[in-house]
Amino acid sequence: MPTQTEAFRFSEFGSPQVLKWQPQELPDPGPGEIQIRHLAIGVNYIDIYHRRGVYAAQLPLPSGLGIEGVGIVTALGEGVSNFNVDDRIAYVGGPPNAYSTLRNVPAARALLVPDALDSETVAALVLKGLTVEYLIHRCVPVTSKDTVLFHAAAGGVGSIASQWLKHIGATLIGTVSSEEKAKIAQENGCDHAIIYTKEDFKARVAEITGGKGVRVVYDSVGADTFAKSLDCLRPRGTLVSFGESSGPIEPMSVASLGGKGSLFVTRPSIAHYTADRGEYEAAARNLFGAIEAGIIKAPNVSKYKLSDAVKAHKEMEARRTHGSVILVP
CATH class of the missing domain: 3.90.180.10 (Medium-chain alcohol dehydrogenases, catalytic domain)
Structure with a gap:
């Protein structure tokens, strides 16, 4: 009934x-x-x-x-x-x-x-945590040797990613909108917090990396950050665009990726990373284990x-x- x-x-x-x-x-x-x-x-x-x-x-x-x-x-x-x-x-x-x-x-x-x-x-934690799990473990697997740029580092996904990436040992650069959020990002594991309302994040990433750029940019902001994010990548780096909180991204020339260093761009969806039941359960075990171990809070x-x-x-x-x-x- x-x-x-x-x-x-x-x-x-x-x-x-x-x-x-x-x-x-x-x-x-x-x-x-x-x-x-x-x-x-x-x-x-x-x-x-x-x-x-x-x-x-x-x-x-x-x-x-x-x-x-x-x-x-x-x-x-x-x-x-x-x-x-x-x-x-x-x-x-x-x-x-x-x-x-x-x-x-x-x-x-x-x-x-x-x-x-x-x-x-x-x-x-479950959706945001599973999002972080596939982004940093399966979409572009991050290692302790990598330098990563993560936009909105004090947000829900960004805060979880910062904790998990810190545990992995990656060098993490995060962008935030305020001094308060910079403190949050650093407490969660960001090695460098860029306040994008006061600083040009592209210039700061170049300064932090000695002009080499980062291996991967995780970008959920979209219109306001996409173009400059490409310029933050090292040759053969990857831009992971997984949201557009600031608005839709303008069309781009695929040929420009070659001129910028043979770059990769992907637009992943959690639906495609959890569609298989076995993969979904394995991702959840990874996430729940990280929570139980205190790796992420x-x-x-x-x-x-x-x-x-x-x-x-x-x-x-x-x-x-x-x-x-x-x-x-």
Whole structure:
């Protein structure tokens, strides 16, 4: 029988005000699905992209919002044999609907959470942590010999990446917007924090590296940083463009990559690095192990009531948050 839930839905793209908190009937989980009661929900910049309509062609309206959370399994759909009622699971991906008290999730996206890990910590880390895991271990595997430039180093992904890259032993250059965020970046492991509002990061990277450039740039900022990021790379270096918080990137000439040093550019998606169940589980084991070992910690978690998701979005877009943002029912 259908279960009553409450969730944020939106029927048009736009500002945070398009999100509407409303009761809904939740059907029984279908084949291959599990039903969960949320304990904590992660908020990410992709939620803002979804709400704004950046990926409108992939998101039919009306829609829910949110793609990660932690919860307790309350019911199993037909064919689900690898989970039990009362299991605590985390998930990343599936149809957006995490901003809800209860929901159905594809069992293929669920991960058992180790008993030692706190639910709010996992919600603050799982998507961002899995993002960092694939970026630095599989997209461009970083070693202790590498020098790396990471934009938005005090943000949710940047803070986790800084901690993990520090553990690896790489030399890390991070860009941030303020003195306060520079301190956060350095505390998390950045060897050099460039305040891009005061300094030209391209010139500073050249100075720090003695003109050699870095092996890889991780860039989630987009329009404001892309062109200069290419100029920060050493010959045969790689620019990993995994977001565009400042706006879309202008078209570029592929031929220019040769003139700049036989550079590589990639636009990865976590969906393609976690689509295989075995790879997804291995990435989660790597992440959960790093959390348990104290290699990475949840960076400055900002916690809001689930019903205050509109406020959380406003404060994220105004850059009044740094680290991770979670919602708690």
